[in-house]
Amino acid sequence: MGTIIDVAYPANATAVQSQVLQLKEKKPDVVLMITYTSDAILFARTMQAQDYKPPMLLADDAGYSDPSFLKATGKISQGTFNRSSWSVGPAGSHTALIAKMYKEKRSSLTFTDWWMFALRGETVSGRVFSVILLPTSECNVACDYCFERKEPHRLSPTLLPLLTRRLLDHLENEHIEECEIYWQGGEAMIMGPAWFENAGEVMNRAAAERGRQFVHYLQTNLISYSRPGTE
Numbered sequence: 001m002g003t004i005i006d007v008a009y010p011a012n013a014t015a016v017q018s019q020v021l022q023l024k025e026k027k028p029d030v031v032l033m034i035t036y037t038s039d040a041i042l043f044a045r046t047m048q049a050q051d052y053k054p055p056m057l058l059a060d061d062a063g064y065s066d067p068s069f070l071k072a073t074g075k076i077s078q079g080t081f082n083r084s085s086w087s088v089g090p091a092g093s094h095t096a097l098i099a100k101m102y103k104e105k106r107s108s109l110t111f112t113d114w115w116m117f118a119l120r121g122e123t124v125s126g127r128v129f130s131v132i133l134l135p136t137s138e139c140n141v142a143c144d145y146c147f148e149r150k151e152p153h154r155l156s157p158t159l160l161p162l163l164t165r166r167l168l169d170h171l172e173n174e175h176i177e178e179c180e181i182y183w184q185g186g187e188a189m190i191m192g193p194a195w196f197e198n199a200g201e202v203m204n205r206a207a208a209e210r211g212r213q214f215v216h217y218l219q220t221n222l223i224s225y226s227r228p229g230t231e
């Protein structure tokens with residue numbers, strides 16, 4: 001049997017560079033993670049920043065089963081394996097009812113199957129397709145754990161209809177009715193509210209014309225947030 005090491009970190013840690021450095025130096029074949037959501041996100045970003053990826057990362061439920069982990073880490077969490085407990089339970093139970101609702105919404109895949117597909121960045125069902133779009137990689141702050149290359153680049157309004165058309169082509173080809181768009185950055189709100197209003201109108205109108213639907217989500221640090229009408 002090989003060597004097993006425990007790498008601990010304090011509760012409420014805001015930096016895990018030294019823990020990731022330990023992993024990097026020890027070169028384990030497998031890293032087993034049990035963390036809360038915020039810690040899972042912090043580890044994923046720190047590993048990315050330190051250019052470290054274990055041969056296998058096995059997560060045990062907790063933060064890795066939280067959908068916000070995937071939203072926050074996006075493609076850098078690709079390849080992660082997660083174990084989530086799920087039992088359908090007896091007919092008529094709450095869990096059986098939830099499983100039925102889930103299957104109606106998300107095809108015949110189990111929740112665990114769906115999550116593993118999502119972690120690999122693949123289409124998760126025949127009905128919903130999820131995409132992360134970065135309208136800019138610029139940001140208005142400088143977090144010390146940030147891994148973004150903050151190049152001065154913004155998605156132009158002239159490119160948006162082309163991008164929309166390509167997405168809708170894909171939805172049609174794959175017989176998918178709904179596309180979830182996760183807008184991220186950099187700091188996505190650098191583009192300003194008007195840009196997003198216009199993008200939403202352009203995309204949603206084009207989707208409706210082809211019998212499809214976009215659902216938009218926004219990840220922001222809220223630094224440029226102001227109440228409507230006060231900016």
Ligand code: SF4
Nearest residue numbers: 139141142143146186
């Ligand atoms: S808020 Fe900006 S600096 Fe902080 S992690 Fe996000 S992109 Fe990087």
